[in-house]
Amino acid sequence: MKRTFAAAALSLGLISQPGLAGGSFAERPEAIRFADSMQEKHGFDRDTVLATLGRAHQEPRVLDLIRPPATLGIRSWQRYRARFLDSKRIEGGIAFWQTHAGALQKAADQYGVPPEIVVAIIGVETYYGRNTGNFEAVSALATLAFDYPPRAALFQGELEQLFLLAREQVRDPLSYYGSYAGAIGYPQFLPSSIRSYAVDFDGDGHIDFDNEPADAIGSVANYLARHGWVRGETVAIPALVPAEADAQTLVDSGIEPALAPETIASAGIVAASANPPAKPATLVDLATPGAPTEYWLGYRNFYVITRYNKSSFYAMAVYELARALRDQYVNVAAPQ
Template identity: 55%
Template sequence: MSKTLAALAFTLTTQFAVAAPGSIADLPEAAAFANDLAQRQGFDASRLLEQFSAIRTNERVLQLIAPPSSPTQRSWERYRPRFVNAQRIAGGVRFWQDNALTLARARALYGVPEEVIVAIIGVETVYGSNTGGFGVLEALATLAFQYPRRAEFFRSELEQFLLMTRENGLDPLAVKGSFAGAIGIPQFMPGSQRRYAVDFDGDQRIDLSNSVADAIGSVARFLEQHGWQAGQPVAVPARLPGTPDQSLLEAGIRPSLRVADLFERGIVATAAPESTVTLVDLVSPGQATEYWLGFENFYVITRYNRSSFYAMSVFQLAEEIRRAMPPPIREAMR
């Protein structure tokens, strides 16, 4: 082989050795993404492609994110016990007791009750015991480049993740999370971490995977930034004379119905007539539907997860944890 050909072979080998066959780096979209971040955010495109070369399309992620082949019936009866149960109530009491001062500080700063913060962490990760085992870079890259249905959203989150790891001195390949890229004790998506998370333990970095204090403060600030109303209710049960008008249920999850108007329709609840609420239906096949009125704070919880079932689980778990706290301790924390 001539020196010229040998040099060319060495150049080509060096150029493409980074991208092992089948890696994310092989995808044209990945190269375009890396170049775009280099121009807009000052990343090293070759370094990004080197990191992409270490990961592959994760088929399990694509299976988990895909909608079910046939729609499943909503069932509050099946959903509730997954999150409002003895394990999470007892764990919530311990978590509150172990982190009482931090929770009280978060309540003082952001106005969010301790039990609500605890319940969200309990629902999300069972108080940090199940934060996910997927490589976040691989999960987000898989969804960004191989899931066209929500590619725009996940490319944005992939960018936010890379910015987040750069800002906090983290190795992108080492961060673990959910199949959708949610991270740490409170399961924040990278964009939410950059917008709402706080360094609550004062160590000059935000670490939602290892710092319980950062997780507590970040959950509280997330809710506060989304409009949490300190000292105001979340939801109250409602009694109906029969099946409600469908328009009331289709009014949306954001409160827009006046309690006084609902009273006139025979919907009764313990709520001030001037309050604005949403009518929440907790359906279970074969059983009578359970109805509640959700206030602004109920809507704020749905900003964490856009599901009335989720928000009601958080609220009811919070109430159970609060009631299970030893009375002297509970009162001392107020």
Template identity: 45%
Template sequence: MVTQEEFINDMVIRHGFNELYLTQLLRKAKVKSKIIKLMTPRKKGKGRPWYKYRNIFVNNQKIKGGVKFWRNNARALQEAEKFFGVPAEIIVSIIGVETIYGKNTGGFRVLDALVTLSFHYLRRADYFRGELENYLILTRDERIDPLRQKGSYAGAMGIGQFMPSSFRDYAIDFDGDGKRDIWTNNIDAIGSVANYFKQHGWKTGEPIIAATKIRTNAIKKMLALDFEPKYTLQQLKQWGLLYYGKEPNYTNGMVIDLKTKLGTAYWLGFQNYYVITRYNHSKHYAMAVYQLAQEIKNAK
């Protein structure tokens, strides 16, 4: 594993940091055993089924909170939808799922989390050292105190929970005040989420997901296909997909299975569903975002 000294030397050589500054800064970071515990994967077993996962994110509290957030930030959401082509309800839903509309952005110092995971968590140390590198660069570039920012135990930050690399790549100054503030500025957070989706391939006006069925003898084959929507609807139908709606001939799809109380439901996810999974690589997460978005839109 790379040592802190080696990391500091690399930052000095590649990014021009002051060696003494970084040495003193990293000494102030506190290694948190709780973070290691939270990051350690649970023993393999049956994961939470979709219908239980759904209840965590698609509920009256989050729907009402989403309607309120939309009303309070209507202009920024309208401008983001117009400029980036991402529906306002999707932006609102992401922020609701991630931080309950900015109410829970995390209680760990970002520096503590990233130092802990970079040098004391072998399983993903390389990844988190990259995020620590990006965090140090962004705090320097944005003139932010690296000791003050708080976030999740994994180092995700702000209203939309961006990792440092995502901040550098996708966070924007949407209100034009000269700062990219995703911690306290809803306008910047809204614009940054919309920009993230746009840059990951969101297709304006195209569908996200549709209910479908699969022939019994084709279920295993269909679910074994790649998660990325690289297959045409015609191909999927030839392999056993039963799709009764109007055929969208402009987009590819992928098959998603979700456990309900009554059995298994099958869905056809399109490019925009895939884009949601780029925010969090989980079919449950993407479906929760989609369904919460629809509930908020209907209740608005």
């Protein structure tokens, strides 16, 4: 089981429990109100909830990671892309695909999501399960819920969901580990997403995102399908944008595909495809300082990927990694 250094040191009594507001989480008025709410809304024993929070600890690193940087960096698509489209990430994706080909095909058949998309998301999120995070989830979420006012409501909600998830899975809430924001396992689902979208895809009677990749595969596919993935439809295609076009206005219309083909054509934008879909799209700008901006037309399935992470850079990295994996996998699987 993964543990942070702070968690291990606390359990051994080597350091005292930190806390910006002082003392144990269990002594904090907002945590006591949380425990009272868990009893009133969900029938938990408030003292048990407080005892669990008392065993948690504040994670100063979580606060460092969640805060926006003091100075915003310049967006660079090429720099972002390079983080996820290197030879090791592609080779790792092919190996993951080969190992779990049966589950990936089952997910494609059941949910309509191609194997390469599922593999790419897991590859971008956790490097195929290698980097799932080592923060104790209760401690990370409690830190954000009680010591980060800008998003306290969101993370109190996720802490609530984690307690509910632990009760459903008959686990100690403190047994979950993940990212600094409380995302768990291969697919990096928050507790609310696990409860809403996770599936027992290998049929063994429980959902395990730490040790059972099949559950992660089925859950990612289910998540995308539930958010509107359309089987067999285009994700995105490159777009040729003339210099005189008011591209920024179209980009600013939003990430949801709402630009009619007529609107795109009237702006002089041409899809770099022989048969572009006659469906609404969004204009995606992938800017790199010192280089021409790449433009793409994103369709419904592109938008669905952004429901996983609300970033056009993220969605395009997933899509490009997926295409690279698909092309490589076809070559590997082809008869020699």
